[in-house]
Amino acid sequence: MAAVQGGMGDADIKTDIKTEPSADGFGNNNANDGRVLSASPGSSSSTGSNKQTAAVTPEDQQTLLAVLQFLKKNKLSESVEILRREAGLPENSLDPKANESAGAGSGGAAGIVDLEGGDASSLLSRVTGSSSAGAQAPTKAAVAEDQPDVSVVLSAYSQQGDPTLYKVYYRDLKKFIETVLDCHRAELSQVFYPLFVHMYLELVYNNHESEAKAFFEKFSGDQECYYEEDLRILSGLTKKEHMRGNETLLDFRTSKFVLRISRDSYQLLKRHLQERQNNQIWNIIQEHLYIDIFDGMPRSKSQIDAMSGSLAGEAKREANKTKVYYGLLKEPEIELPLDDEDEEAENEEGKPKKKKPKKDSVGSKSKKQDPNAPSQNRIPLPELKDSDKLDKIMYMKEATKRIRLGPDNLPSVCFYTFLNAYQGLTAVDLTDDSSLIAGGFADSTVRVWSVTPKKLRKVKSAADLNLIDKESDDVLERIMDEKTASESKIMYGHSGPVYGISFSPDRNYLLSSSEDGTVRLWSLLTFTCLVAYKGHNYPVWDTQFSPYGYYFVSGGHDRVARLWATDHYQPLRIFSGHLADITCTRFHPNSNYVATGSSDRTIRLWDVLSGNCVRIFTGHKGPIHSLAFSPNGKFLASGATDGRVLLWDIGHGLMVGELKGHTDTIYSLRFSRDGEILASGSMDNTVRLWDAMKAFDDLETDDFTAATGHIHLQDNSQELLLGTYTTKSTPVIHLHFTRRNLLLAAGAFNP
């Protein structure tokens, strides 16, 4: 853990203990084995997922022993030692149990045999691959464990009943659910989809191809429309051999599908299944589903629909219970020479008097410690440099000239059109002061433009720099090479499309993430690449600098997000838990949290300090492609391929709004500087403005809703929509509010 910063103590193994309702006899050893093994790279890496269980329940101990056994077999004695120490197991614990865990061990052996065939065929099956390189576990172990994981997971399907009866079982259940009271029907209907998938997979796994097809034909039409995408993938899967290495399948297997059902409905279902002796279904429910039972009224269909749609069902209520410090950090106090230009014209003596009250008014806001804010040094932040202070002052000045936006005072929109972008514009970012714009292109280049008259200049060469008088006042100006001044600069280095791009807050650096699996840090003084951060071995879809600089987050196809510091070549934290690609990453304004959106249609919020997942938001029906935190840090907006923007209350962990209107993927979201307006830009060539104030004001977050997580959304998108602005033929892929609240949009003209 050399990479961990001073302030972040070594994160111990996560203890995210599942409190399964054991009264119902939940939890099956077999399934648990599979689960834990699947997460094993994480568990030995000590930074890994929140799902691993290192608790001392007997079952978990067993699985731990199995892991130890496996490691020992592979002569990874160091890992064995470390794992044992961390888990607090006695030294001799392995030997007597050796025989017991032979089952798991042989599973692992089988996996290794499969390795050659599997590696080639299971193209996308890496769970973490060498992602643990930055962690403690040796890479070898991780790779080796990757394979057993698959076969063990699949073996969970091996128990089988009569394949021809599957249809009967399913139809039976369907009939039952259709006849229950209305209030229960909606809730129980949630069971259909996961049951359907698991039954189908079980049929396929046991080589009942024709039965599987028949089953699919018969019941796939009943599923909710938002699962269509997954069903399509599923429909192509008809052979046991194909199951190995299928991403979607793995996602489904490695996690339990979470359903929230009221106690009454659950009892109803349970009674029915027990009466009918319908063990097949009951087994699936026990093994593969996680039913989160709550007391109280069953939810309505619309309430359920609002929250479902993700790959792994809804979030467990416990998952969103952790306290999140969403408040903003106190601004560092800066001596504010609030000398406006006009004030400067006045006499000098008047100034200090004027300064004081003004400074107080500015300071007073930040002096009051927000009760929801994290402590100032919860995570270590870089100290402010002089130039940062200057920039802050500039920011304050600009902020005083900011236009107050509102429904009656909509922002002007400026559109930055990328012309002749034949290479394919894939990512855009603007600096906070809107002076530079950068584009990432599919031809692997990163281009930076100056959008002010100030040209881009490089620093002089080392030899020339020696000649400069270093004591002079304008040394910063002197080091620049006038000869290199130009409006734009191209930076070469990546070997694949650049999917994510982000300026550092001080405008000295630029980050870019690419398909080639690297994140690169570029200097905007020399326009050269400084570091290539390797760790994601698969395409990196997005990256973003922390609002305070120094840290950055990246997320990609390997389903983990990583937190980096610019001066460390290995990640500080690995956030794993998503079941599919991480498509977008955003820092919370206080830099203590990171939000990630994923193709598994969930959004997760991670604590930078502990690496824990503190929020899981479900409700989107397609991969999430944009995220935005409100400036006060309380809310999160997310946009997805389903064309909807969803609003989330971070503190309560609730969905609080749904904005419908876009007809295509939303690629960019941004709150205005004061948070009154939310702008969304989409592939459908429009920018839409939403009344964020109203959306958040109308909330009724009483304790009940907060406790149960049952939201009741009113359909008021039309009232909240303040304007729709179309471009000729330019998808809007980036939005930015200037410090004075002018809306800038960017995209490539698409002739």
Added chain:
Amino acid sequence: MADREERRFAEVSRESVRLMAEGAGVELGDDVAALLAEDVCYRLREATQSSSQFMRHAKRRKLTVEDFNRALRWSNVEAICGYGAQDALPFRSVKEGELFFVEDRDVNLVELALATNIPKGCAETMVRVNVSYLDGKGNLEPQGTVPTAVQSLSDDLLKYYQQITRAILGEDPHLMKVKSVSHDLEQLNRLMHMVKSLVQNPYLYLGSYVRSLVSSVMYCILEPLAASINPLNDHWTLRDYAALLLSHIFWTHGDLVSGLYHQILLSLQKVLSDPVRPLCSHYGAVVGLHALGWKAVERVLFPHLPAYWANLQAVLDDYSVSNAQVKADGHKVYGAILVAVERLLKMKALSLSQSAEGQSGAHPGSVVGAVSYRVNSPGLSPPPEPLSEAALGIASHLQVGGAGCHWEEWTPVPLPAMYCELYSFFGDSLAVRFSTGTGFGTHSPCTPSQLGDSRKEPPGPASNLDTTRKMPQLTANLNISPRQDGSPRTDPPPPTTRGAPRSAGLSREVFPKARFTSPQTTPPAFSFLIGGRQMGQRCQGRRPFQTMFATTPPVSAIPPRTYAHKLPVIGRVGKPVRRWTCSHYSLHLPL
């Protein structure tokens, strides 16, 4: 393979696999081929699914070969080379062999290497900023009405659009906006004709585009086009035509846009009341108002007249050489106003007369002179004839025109005040206009209206009012250009004439009589000749005018010619007339 039909996606058939294997020299058993085929399908689908991810992240809608190759590469499969081109690959089939293939022509490398025209490469990537929306209020028009619409068109329509734009704009794709072609009257004319055909196409639902159409037409009517600087450019015709078009659009499609009428009036009024605008803009405004019907004239032009008159007067009274051009323009405006005002009077009279039909015959004393003269005039001779036509309900303005008998009624009715005021401005020229108007109304207006009939309107008696409004513009506009020619015509003796009536009421009686005979008979004829020219020159759709033009001469062909010889005063017409005796360009050129 029986289950193959159930599948909803494309498959590689067993046969194809076997063929491929044979191609590679391997014999495959049936079951092997079937297994392989299925596996290939599955892998293809898998690769497609993962390639779509690359497409989504590249923020594109179109899946490219590149995306697919990336997916293959990440699956440790060799990428397919040679298909990276952006343009679509034609997929062909050979019927006999049931063979489908991508056409792959040989590339002659030698030719390519020795080619002299080296491709320039693509333009530099750049960022351009434009303010799209100010304060949240969009200025949708500048984005270009047509191009935005193009996006939503289907393929067929797109082709159609391209054909049309090419036909209209020539090969230059940049001429999308009217403004960009303001230097080129030809272009503008063509555009206007396009607009007309758009409006007349019964299969087009213009919807919200009416507004933009109207705005471009208004542009042609009102803007001081660059072309107007050169007096040789006949921008007047364009304005007339545009005004005509405006009224046409308005009466046929006005219901699609609420408040359009009011908006148009407002903008016209604004132009009219803006003394800084050049005279040609004013002219456009007047013509536009006139085209919109007499009510518009009454509402906008009439109240403005007193104020405007002073300006115009100043221009007209300036005889300096430098002012010649402006003055000529002034005459144009004067003529336009005159025509408009006259129609206003007539229509008003008519509307009143229709309510009180029986009052005819009561002659106001004030105009007796003119009236009596009128009665004798040849143009007036067939008053009953138009009446019968009016009874047929072809177009009610005919009644006006034909209403040689009605004309008296405007005085007894409550509009004497208006008349008096107008008369104080125009003096006898008003009276003259009046009489001539009726005079030529007898034969000329009817023809255009008939034409209008044949073209498309089913003028039921019920739609009488509508047609009145629609058709009159046709005639009115035709008349306009000659009108101005007409008014200057009074110039030769004029300084006195025009100055006098206004200053001294007495002189009125003297001059009008003196000039009556000739103007009254001739102008109508002129108007038609010119109308014919305008139409015949460019637009085939206007043929009917020419034919009609042929019919009119018998009535008044001779007088104009004779009159033309008297004209030199206005415009040194002598030579041109000789050169284009038949075409009658002459009247325009000197101005």
